[in-house]
Amino acid sequence: MSQPAAAATPSSTSQSAFPDPGSVTTEMPAPLRRNRPYLLLMSGLTTQSLGGSITKFAVPLLALELTGSAIAAGVVAAVGQTGALLAALPAGVVADRVDRRRLVVGSAAVAAALWGTVVLAGALGGLSAWHLALVLFGASVATAFLDPAISGAFRAVVPPSQLPTAYATAQGRDAVAGMLGGPLGGVLYGVAHVVPMIGAVVGEAVTALCAALVKEPLNGDVADQRALRPVVALRQGLRFVWLLPLFRACLGMFVVVNVALGGMLIGIHLELAGTGTPPVLIGVLDMVAAGSMLLGAVIAPPLVARLRLGALTVLALGLLVVAFTAMAVVQEYLAYVVLVGVGVLLVPAVNAAMAGYIAAITPGEMQGRLASVLGLSGVAAMPLAPLVAGVLLDAGGIGVVLWVLVALLAVTTVALGLVRSLWRVGTPDAWADDALPMPAE
Template sequence: MPSYRSLARNHDFTALWVGQTISEIGSRMTMFVFPLVTYALTGSAMLAAASEALHLLGLAGALLPAGVLADRFDRRRIMRLASGSGVLLYASLAIAGMTGELTIPHLFVVAFLTGVGAGTFAPAEISAVRAVVPADELPTALSQNQARLHVASLISAPLGGVLFSITKWLPFAADAVSFAVSWLMLGRIRTDLSPSPYDGPKRRPTRELAEGVRFVWSRPFFRVLTVWGALTNLTVNALFFVAVLRLIEGGFDAWSIGLVEATAGLAGIVGAVLAPWVIERTATGRLTIAIAWSFVPLVVPMAFWNEPAVVAAALGLGMLLNPAGNAGISSYRIAVTPPELIGRVQSTSQFASMSVLPLSPVIAGLLLSALGGGAAILVLGGLTALVACIPTFSRSVRSVPKPALWHADVPNSPASPLRVEPEQPMYTA
């Protein structure tokens, strides 16, 4: 398997990765600051939560049509349009803040539209990665993308807090700069990111969207991953929420609770560095099943000891293997997807995950109120175990071998992915 060093020589992937790492830090920082600014202006916790909810709503709503766009138009232009709109939108908030004209409607509109931009960007980016990275380097590339997310998670909140303490509009100005860097780096990509020419009958967006959904739902492997991905996001994130809310109820200092998220972020970075090594030596299907069960035993110490150090250790251990599992199975899924469908397949999967994510804090709050912290964590651990049975009992997931074997069937040329029959498992054991 190629190393991080060999992938770094890929000019186009480096340009894409660097730009998005900076932009990801800026975006997560702004998501941390949005509720703070809203609360400072209104004193309402409900309106503070609404700003982030509007961003998630815009993101989820844009994903499915964005998949169609990514399979029809130049992905570089789509990504640069999304980044350019981020520059303008966040700059408008910074200017309004500097002039004392920042209002809640303005803040909410920007939160929603930047969510739309993020949802538009995502399918185009994954299609671009498939275009600029050879199939045998996909696990390493997606491991680096996992590292990017954890680095952003680790840095964004402290950075946002510092900038917000200086002046309320400064985080928005910094995010506008981060989007500008992304826009510039995207312009350095040399690979043609346009879809293959199409000479068939006139295409209808709704029909193309339905084609992507049918592709996912008609193939056991894709169907299982989509259902499992959405449900495991729901249960594991609810587990995170209960653990943190329980610490807050326990009266622990804010810095000690922040240590939990910092530990999870550091563990994710370490896991992302180790991911290519793990992926290379483990059958991808077995690795996916291991990820599905990884959080289940960790609920026991969290249920019986409501201490920041215990929660940090448990969540950190859970995050160690997560980047390898995500990168491994995502690499396989991208490699075996026809290039003309990558945008729609990716957007369908992301939409399924994002559409249930807002339910996580609701479920966490209800269980915590009704059962108490320890019982709520045990119940969510049981639900996570039930969800883990989905890939465990799926032959189409269990039978996926190591990358060295599945890459033997996937040409290095991104234009020639492996084709599979609709109702057959991807590989036999």
């Protein structure tokens, strides 16, 4: 899980190859499987997701090996992820001011080169914990610039009516990558501890190549945005988010959700690694979670079409609380494997609904900034989750990790259930009614 207003016609026609939601047209958009720019972007991102999943699995284990301490491993991961936190807001401004295709190509190429230094240093026997932390930092900065560019690109090549399906497909893509990434990461980590990092190199390189092959415009005329001073553009984006109660509430609460969920999963990984569980078996845990996410992505479109966002969010988080509470009670490997699959089942539906709604109501020239601001809920959790997991694990073991973070997740679920603006969001057929104009400077 990562992430209303008066109705108006969105001022995004210059940013999209498709008509505004409010314009009169009877022409049905082509299926996504025939949408060439969408397929190219998805192909690159699928490869990136798989490579990133393999690498993500191995990084905590590698950090633990290099430092010998769960807390120190958490610090390495936290330092590495602060880059995304620092770059998130500037990245959104840049994504709305430059050619998004070039930004995706450049960001992915830089990330590929950085991960290549880890592979090289590991092969030469000179890899250190701080080298790993610095590469994580640099790669997270590159990703921070890539994500809002991709978000804006999706809105430019996918019609509003197909956004829920497109985002649910993206959730399924990540689920398949996660399902394969864990076991592959475990096998490759057993071969040599830096081999899984090759996945990140290949994934980022393919993303750059596929984006370069997209010929359609991924944004329109950016002259107006370039005319704004960067500070003014950033302030405009922040004001846009802050004036909307839904965005304002979810930005803070989803940070807590992501820290709690990420901390629990990282804590379980570190506990299993510390007690001698083979990396392949730890990878099975990730595979089951990803398989459940894949199933969740399949059932997401009908769920999003029938349930209001508030009901879907509370239902998904409630299931997480129940599943992880059972984990805290049992604290055994088999229980982790089964219950993590149960817990994350409805997460893709919430992510698809939230992402689709946000993209549908936001003007095209604001897409990058909005994605970066709302993405802070996930970015802020990246350095916090491993740090929290490491501290709690050293303080009292996996029981303390699970009980503390389950309690935090439960409180946040109740708080989100009380957010009235969340319950006012209807089903996708009504999203166009909430479309927002570009705010005044």
